[in-house]
Amino acid sequence: MxxxxxxxxxxxxxxxxxxxxxxxxxxxxxxxxxxxxxxQGSPPAPDKTVRWxxxxxxxxxxxxxxxAHWNQLIPSSDIWRGEGRVSVLPxxxxxxxxxxxxxxxxxxxxxxxxxxxxxxxTDAVVVLHRGRIVYEKYHGAMxxxxxxxxxxxxxxxxxxxxxxxxxxxxxxxxxxxxxYIPELKDSGYGEVTVRQVMDMTTGVKxxxxxxxxxxxxxxxxxxxxxxxxxxxxxxxxxxxxFARTVQKDPAAVAGAxxxxxxxxxxxxxxxxxxxxxTVGELLSERFWTRMGMERDAMIAVDASGNEFAGGGLxxxxxxxxxxxxxxxxxxxxxxxxxxPKAVVDTIRKGGDKEVFARAGYATLPGxxxxxMWWVSNDDHGAYAARGVHGQALYIxxxxxxxxxxxxxxxxxxxxxxxxxxxxxxRAVADYLIRR
Amino acid sequence: MxxxxxxxxxxxxxxxxxxxxxxxxxxxxxxxxxxxxxxQGSPPAPDKTVRWxxxxxxxxxxxxxxxAHWNQLIPSSDIWRGEGRVSVLPxxxxxxxxxxxxxxxxxxxxxxxxxxxxxxxTDAVVVLHRGRIVYEKYHGAMxxxxxxxxxxxxxxxxxxxxxxxxxxxxxxxxxxxxxYIPELKDSGYGEVTVRQVMDMTTGVKxxxxxxxxxxxxxxxxxxxxxxxxxxxxxxxxxxxxFARTVQKDPAAVAGAxxxxxxxxxxxxxxxxxxxxxTVGELLSERFWTRMGMERDAMIAVDASGNEFAGGGLxxxxxxxxxxxxxxxxxxxxxxxxxxPKAVVDTIRKGGDKEVFARAGYATLPGxxxxxMWWVSNDDHGAYAARGVHGQALYIxxxxxxxxxxxxxxxxxxxxxxxxxxxxxxRAVADYLIRR
Numbered sequence: 018m019x020x021x022x023x024x025x026x027x028x029x030x031x032x033x034x035x036x037x038x039x040x041x042x043x044x045x046x047x048x049x050x051x052x053x054x055x056x057q058g059s060p061p062a063p064d065k066t067v068r069w070x071x072x073x074x075x076x077x078x079x080x081x082x083x084x085a086h087w088n089q090l091i092p093s094s095d096i097w098r099g100e101g102r103v104s105v106l107p108x109x110x111x112x113x114x115x116x117x118x119x120x121x122x123x124x125x126x127x128x129x130x131x132x133x134x135x136x137x138x139t140d141a142v143v144v145l146h147r148g149r150i151v152y153e154k155y156h157g158a159m160x161x162x163x164x165x166x167x168x169x170x171x172x173x174x175x176x177x178x179x180x181x182x183x184x185x186x187x188x189x190x191x192x193x194x195x196x197y198i199p200e201l202k203d204s205g206y207g208e209v210t211v212r213q214v215m216d217m218t219t220g221v222k223x224x225x226x227x228x229x230x231x232x233x234x235x236x237x238x239x240x241x242x243x244x245x246x247x248x249x250x251x252x253x254x255x256x257x258x259f260a261r262t263v264q265k266d267p268a269a270v271a272g273a274x275x276x277x278x279x280x281x282x283x284x285x286x287x288x289x290x291x292x293x294x295t296v297g298e299l300l301s302e303r304f305w306t307r308m309g310m311e312r313d314a315m316i317a318v319d320a321s322g323n324e325f326a327g328g329g330l331x332x333x334x335x336x337x338x339x340x341x342x343x344x345x346x347x348x349x350x351x352x353x354x355x356x357p358k359a360v361v362d363t364i365r366k367g368g369d370k371e372v373f374a375r376a377g378y379a380t381l382p383g384x385x386x387x388x389m390w391w392v393s394n395d396d397h398g399a400y401a402a403r404g405v406h407g408q409a410l411y412i413x414x415x416x417x418x419x420x421x422x423x424x425x426x427x428x429x430x431x432x433x434x435x436x437x438x439x440x441x442x443r444a445v446a447d448y449l450i451r452r
Numbered sequence: 453m454x455x456x457x458x459x460x461x462x463x464x465x466x467x468x469x470x471x472x473x474x475x476x477x478x479x480x481x482x483x484x485x486x487x488x489x490x491x492q493g494s495p496p497a498p499d500k501t502v503r504w505x506x507x508x509x510x511x512x513x514x515x516x517x518x519x520a521h522w523n524q525l526i527p528s529s530d531i532w533r534g535e536g537r538v539s540v541l542p543x544x545x546x547x548x549x550x551x552x553x554x555x556x557x558x559x560x561x562x563x564x565x566x567x568x569x570x571x572x573x574t575d576a577v578v579v580l581h582r583g584r585i586v587y588e589k590y591h592g593a594m595x596x597x598x599x600x601x602x603x604x605x606x607x608x609x610x611x612x613x614x615x616x617x618x619x620x621x622x623x624x625x626x627x628x629x630x631x632y633i634p635e636l637k638d639s640g641y642g643e644v645t646v647r648q649v650m651d652m653t654t655g656v657k658x659x660x661x662x663x664x665x666x667x668x669x670x671x672x673x674x675x676x677x678x679x680x681x682x683x684x685x686x687x688x689x690x691x692x693x694f695a696r697t698v699q700k701d702p703a704a705v706a707g708a709x710x711x712x713x714x715x716x717x718x719x720x721x722x723x724x725x726x727x728x729x730t731v732g733e734l735l736s737e738r739f740w741t742r743m744g745m746e747r748d749a750m751i752a753v754d755a756s757g758n759e760f761a762g763g764g765l766x767x768x769x770x771x772x773x774x775x776x777x778x779x780x781x782x783x784x785x786x787x788x789x790x791x792p793k794a795v796v797d798t799i800r801k802g803g804d805k806e807v808f809a810r811a812g813y814a815t816l817p818g819x820x821x822x823x824m825w826w827v828s829n830d831d832h833g834a835y836a837a838r839g840v841h842g843q844a845l846y847i848x849x850x851x852x853x854x855x856x857x858x859x860x861x862x863x864x865x866x867x868x869x870x871x872x873x874x875x876x877x878r879a880v881a882d883y884l885i886r887r
Contacts, residue, residue, distance in 0.1 A: 059724035289494035
């Protein structure tokens with residue numbers, strides 16, 4: 018079976034790359050998937066069909082349709098919401114918010130919130146203020162019921178699970194990974210601690226440089242079944258198999274932060290090993306069945322049926338907002354404690370700023386990284402889950418604001434859109450804090 | 453990527469084959485997927501892993517796990533249940549029913565209902581009597597929440613949709629297929645009517661003989677992406693593309709019933725063409741959102757994103773029972789008319805018995821076929837949806853009984869298990885009719 022897939026697919030498994038010179042971007046309005054007719058018709062015409070096998074599902078502008086239909090392209094496991102009632106998100110809409118003005122950080126002209134959303138290929142956005150929906154929009158292929166691929170926002174869900182297990186004494190952050198997973202003893206993870214995995218300071222050799230055909234990202238993708246395997250392939254059969262082949266990077270600076278997706282798969286493995294449940298089962302038990310989520314979520318699985326902890330979560334915009342609101346409320350939601358406050362405190366406190374600064378994220382000055390969350394360390398204490406192509410769950414504790422946003426920007430790196438979207442999020446918070 | 457798949461996969465797309473001499477069957481209890489440890493462990497051991505790519509997902513006994521986890525193996529589209537309340541199925545359990553005795557039709561010794569279920573690899577069963585759950589069991593990988601692949605039971609859902617569109621005047625059964633789908637004008641469907649498609653009397657050339665490597669079933673499977681495509685494959689890209697290549701069978705007897713899965717895909721295409729909605733959207737709009745279904749269903753999609761109308765429905769046992777109960781109640785369920793009574797009447801009336809008899813289904817004497825349903829024409833007016841490996845939705849109007857059953861029998865053909873299961877269903881009905 019021919020399965021040629023463009024290099025772009027590899028971006029699926031990564032998140033924020035370093036800043037790069039933005040290429041001229043296509044017109045967002047002109048890429049509306051409904052206007053373009055992707056997968057419309059009975060059946061869609063061949064040139065309007067989006068497929069996994071030919072790689073079209075990861076080409077822009079097809080991504081404006083495919084990100085909202087991920088389970089139709091990739092096998093996935095379901096995250097059951099249980100039988101409870103949906104938790105009500107009260108509505109107090111402020112549609113004037115579309116006109117909130119702000120100054121982008123890239124020297125561009127003043128923009129409005131509405132302009133920022135449109136210019137950056139927003140598929141859906143829900144803004145909560147003190148737990149009420151104040152702004153909610155769906156575009157293109159999205160509706161309130163539609164589930165969108167969260168990309169690396171997934172990591173923050175998994176990192177939160179990991180920190181919960183630490184709080185419960187089931188996972189010792191000071192223990193070596195190999196203590197739980199002897200299979201990794203001889204890999205680059207042999208001497209790595211659980212905490213280092215959770216904070217991405219593992220020092221393993223894993224390049225996400227898509228320009229380098231020898232980068233580990235390619236083997237990783239083939240192992241997980243995201244990329245085609247050549248005939249007679251005998252390499253690793255899953256993300257976990259791949260993790261066993263990961264080497265220590267002799268050039269790595271001890272304690273340095275390096276964003277490497279494979280670390281999240283190892284965290285997923287740790288979580289499974291200490292609970293003997295799958296990540297999807299735990300997301301269901303701990304969050305979906307207890308938070309009154311609106312719809313079952315899904316999580317993409319690799320060629321061996323293991324969940325893609327690094328980037329496979331598929332969920333509705335409102336349910337992503339509910340998770341953010343739970344974090345904002347110190348772990349409480351739907352009338353109960355979902356996770357310990359101490360877990361939220363640990364995440365909000367962030368990681369080592371010096372270590373983070375050395376990683377060179379030009380659009381994230383003063384930020385740090387903790388438990389698979391990005392922490393701004395600003396005067397509002399804002400922190401975020403972030404995924405390629407514009408996925409974001411932004412929490413501003415001081416302003417009591419949560420922003421859940423799905424997008425399908427043509428460029429993977431959030432560094433491209435950060436100069437507009439981060440000031441936009443802050444402007445929304447600044448507007449609401451006065452209300 | 454190596455994608456060698458055993459011939460057995462082709463059974464996925466077929467349904468009841470002709471009777472064949474049963475091979476010695478493995479011990480059902482010994483094939484329990486939990487006892488065997490399929491996909492257990494964190495992660496599962498390689499020899500306990502069930503994969504799509506290596507074909508293990510369609511080998512017995514792995515099927516006892518995979519049939520209950522189809523969406524983790526094959527991409528699928530979701531059939532939304534909407535936001536309404538779950539419709540209550542009152543409980544009036546009669547666990548003594550396990551001891552109901554009956555005489556198998558194969559000359560074997562008297563069996564009990566419980567023995568018949570166990571001996572025939574039953575994964576789940578729900579029996580309704582006058583709309584109340586009187587018997588409900590889950591085995592192996594199944595739970596009330598688990599969704600199981602329905603195989604060709606799917607066809608009866610699609611056939612019902614088709615008959616509903618006929619009743620609404622949207623689909624003319626006397627019209628030629630090509631009138632709606634000009635793309636099929638030059639195929640074997642060129643002179644075929646909609647009614648002939650719905651009743652599988654199309655006279656097209658399509659062999660489901662898995663023993664013949666030149667049988668159309670193989671091209672069909674490659675077209676839909678169920679089977680690997682050789683390098684440089686330039687054949688049909690979807691089930692619909694394949695349908696365009698189907699030829700008229702010069703040897704076909706006019707009006708003869710021949711069970712050919714491709715006919716259901718053509719019906720799915722007709723339904724999409726006249727509604728401009730996908731089959732999944734219609735199943736959601738017409739049934740799932742209105743019947744108080746317990747969970748979203750799913751339907752497997754082919755390599756071009758088209759639903760597999762011939763066998764891709766994935767749903768819970770109770771929701772399958774709800775559909776049966778709606779049929780039993782002349783189209784009414786959950787306090788409203790779901791489909792017109794005339795549609796149910798048309799189906800119950802069945803097709804031409806003479807035509808059916810000539811097809812040689814030894815285990816179904818006196819039966820006929822209508823709108824993708826199998827009609828017994830017995831004194832109870834029983835009729836059924838049937839899928840390979842034991843899937844069944846059996847409706848006995850006189851006894852006011854509905855039996856929804858999922859199974860993972862090692863042999864595809866229901867002819868192998870019919871001599872036990874059909875008398876068993878009838879015995880259950882006979883028992884309940886006196887209550």
